[in-house]
Amino acid sequence: MFDFLEGYDLLEAFWTTVQLTVYSAIGSLIWGTLLAAMRVSPVPLMRGFGTTYVNVVRNIPLTIIIVFTSLGLFQTLGIDLGAERFETINFRLAVLGLIAYTAAFVCEALRSGINTVPVGQAEAARAIGLNFSQVLSLVILPQAFRSVVGPLANVLIALTKNTTVAAAIGVAEAALLMKEMIENEAQLILISAIFAFGFCCLTLPTGLFLGWVSKKVAVKR
Amino acid sequence: MSSVLYDVPGPRAKRRNVILSVLFVVAFAAALWWVYAKLDEKNQLDWAKWSPFFTDSRSWTTYILPGLENTLIAAALAMVIALPLGAVFGVSRLSDHSWVRWPSGAVVEFFRAIPVLILMVFANAAYAEFTDISSEDRPLYAVVTGLVLYNASVLAEIVRAGILSLPKGQSEAAMAIGLRKNQTMRFVLLPQSVTAMLPAIVSQLVVIVKDTALGGALLNFSELLAAVRPMSSFYGANTIASFTVVAVVFIAVNFALTTFASWLEGRLRRRKKGTGVVLGKDDLEELNPAGIGGTHGTGAGGSI
Numbered sequence: 001m002f003d004f005l006e007g008y009d010l011l012e013a014f015w016t017t018v019q020l021t022v023y024s025a026i027g028s029l030i031w032g033t034l035l036a037a038m039r040v041s042p043v044p045l046m047r048g049f050g051t052t053y054v055n056v057v058r059n060i061p062l063t064i065i066i067v068f069t070s071l072g073l074f075q076t077l078g079i080d081l082g083a084e085r086f087e088t089i090n091f092r093l094a095v096l097g098l099i100a101y102t103a104a105f106v107c108e109a110l111r112s113g114i115n116t117v118p119v120g121q122a123e124a125a126r127a128i129g130l131n132f133s134q135v136l137s138l139v140i141l142p143q144a145f146r147s148v149v150g151p152l153a154n155v156l157i158a159l160t161k162n163t164t165v166a167a168a169i170g171v172a173e174a175a176l177l178m179k180e181m182i183e184n185e186a187q188l189i190l191i192s193a194i195f196a197f198g199f200c201c202l203t204l205p206t207g208l209f210l211g212w213v214s215k216k217v218a219v220k221r
Numbered sequence: 222m223s224s225v226l227y228d229v230p231g232p233r234a235k236r237r238n239v240i241l242s243v244l245f246v247v248a249f250a251a252a253l254w255w256v257y258a259k260l261d262e263k264n265q266l267d268w269a270k271w272s273p274f275f276t277d278s279r280s281w282t283t284y285i286l287p288g289l290e291n292t293l294i295a296a297a298l299a300m301v302i303a304l305p306l307g308a309v310f311g312v313s314r315l316s317d318h319s320w321v322r323w324p325s326g327a328v329v330e331f332f333r334a335i336p337v338l339i340l341m342v343f344a345n346a347a348y349a350e351f352t353d354i355s356s357e358d359r360p361l362y363a364v365v366t367g368l369v370l371y372n373a374s375v376l377a378e379i380v381r382a383g384i385l386s387l388p389k390g391q392s393e394a395a396m397a398i399g400l401r402k403n404q405t406m407r408f409v410l411l412p413q414s415v416t417a418m419l420p421a422i423v424s425q426l427v428v429i430v431k432d433t434a435l436g437g438a439l440l441n442f443s444e445l446l447a448a449v450r451p452m453s454s455f456y457g458a459n460t461i462a463s464f465t466v467v468a469v470v471f472i473a474v475n476f477a478l479t480t481f482a483s484w485l486e487g488r489l490r491r492r493k494k495g496t497g498v499v500l501g502k503d504d505l506e507e508l509n510p511a512g513i514g515g516t517h518g519t520g521a522g523g524s525i
Binding site: 040041042043044045046049055056058059060061062063064066067068071072075076077078079114122126132135136140161162164165167168174175178179182188192195196199200203204207 | 226227228230234238241242245246249259260263265330331334335336337338339342343346347350427430431432433434435437438439446449450458460461464467468471472475476479
């Protein structure tokens with residue numbers, strides 16, 4: 001029944017999906033934190049930049065961003081991100097696009113986390129003489145991070161599913177392999193079931209585990 | 222300015238803010254200059270590459286507007302089909318009978334856990350193999366099917382959250398005056414939760430509009446994104462200009478929807494008719510913290 005699987009490297013494709021997810025997750029966490037810092041900073045210009053970035057990027061389809069990295073950045077402007085092989089270039093471009101897109105959502109999650117901290121706590125912290133960085137690092141951020149585990153888990157799961165868009169520029173991940181297998185083999189239902197199962201294996205445990213973590217660490221108010 | 226993080230700035234803080242602003246402007250200008258130089262080097266800023274969108278109405282009538290039309294048709298169809306389906310699944314997840322509750326819960330969680338693109342690719346192949354839909358119509362059917370399957374399950378969660386957000390007294394009162402479970406749902410709970418859900422439903426439209434672009438990139442559905450390639454080859458390799466215009470159109474449509482959703486939310490919250498509960502995006506996450514299948518508004522093409 002599963003003879004047709006020979007000649008296709010399923011694990012390799014899903015491994016690429018996982019790699020895309022991990023690299024993009026790390027990158028978007030960094031860029032998203034920077035954006036969130038800008039959005040809550042006392043400098044109006046930075047706040048303006050953060051707000052504009054988030055509003056613009058959230059409203060563009062990810063597909064446009066990913067296709068643009070290939071057609072626009074690479075083929076038109078010649079930006080190859082320091083890679084030489086075609087596959088590596090596309091992989092890195094896809095990661096770049098995913099980071100640019102996901103960071104907007106990470107930023108919003110973090111910002112809502114900062115907003116969950118009652119204003120009175122920061123006021124109390126300032127009243128006992130803590131300065132800005134102490135207020136931030138000792139009182140606000142520890143609570144903020146604990147309350148955003150849930151929303152960030154949602155972003156991570158969405159990111160896992162979003163990596164399939166990289167198929168649009170030919171990154172050899174799960175969705176592209178599925179498309180190829182469906183074209184070559186007459187086993188539509190079985191192939192789809194395999195890939196659906198694969199994605200369930202990636203997203204469901206992540207959701208359950210991080211949901212449990214977020215309940216565990218959330219600040220009870 | 223009341224922020225959690227800082228007080229109203231005094232003289233020293235004001236000076237520091239000015240210095241930070243200057244540094245930021247310098248860094249931003251440097252980045253802009255780099256982008257400008259890069260674009261100029263590849264002649265992407267020539268007026269000839271941008272002028273078609275301002276002087277030649279054919280660029281709109283031949284490429285952009287038909288693409289936008291297809292995008293909106295697919296999005297509208299998906300929404301209209303997914304909404305009743307989502308309502309059915311949302312209500313049956315709240316059923317008292319476990320043989321109804323469990324299967325519908327499984328269906329909803331399953332379709333939320335799978336990327337929309339996978340659903341679209343499957344639908345496309347399934348229509349080719351099992352039906353005789355012509356190959357011209359197939360991409361539209363496939364895109365709509367994928368969007369419906371995913372968004373119906375997301376909408377089911379919205380409906381469920383909307384019903385759960387109503388005060389318990391509502392169904393207790395309905396029971397007290399002798400309504401059956403079915404009647405309670407139809408006459409008391411659903412009508413009220415519709416008001417609560419409206420803003421969340423409008424925000425979901427943004428996700429649907431964004432996800433139609435997947436069909437353009439991978440299934441030869443001739444929507445807005447798919448218009449970029451023929452357009453840029455017709456107007457002499459103006460890739461950057463074409464992408465910019467298409468992105469701006471998407472942003473305009475989605476920004477209008479987002480603004481409408483938050484306006485609606487504010488208005489409904491203020492009006493306090495019914496029970497006064499209104500669900501925005503953030504409330505939904507609180508009501509459904511496990512969020513196993515991913516977030517509301519998170520398709521393959523639309524994170525969150």
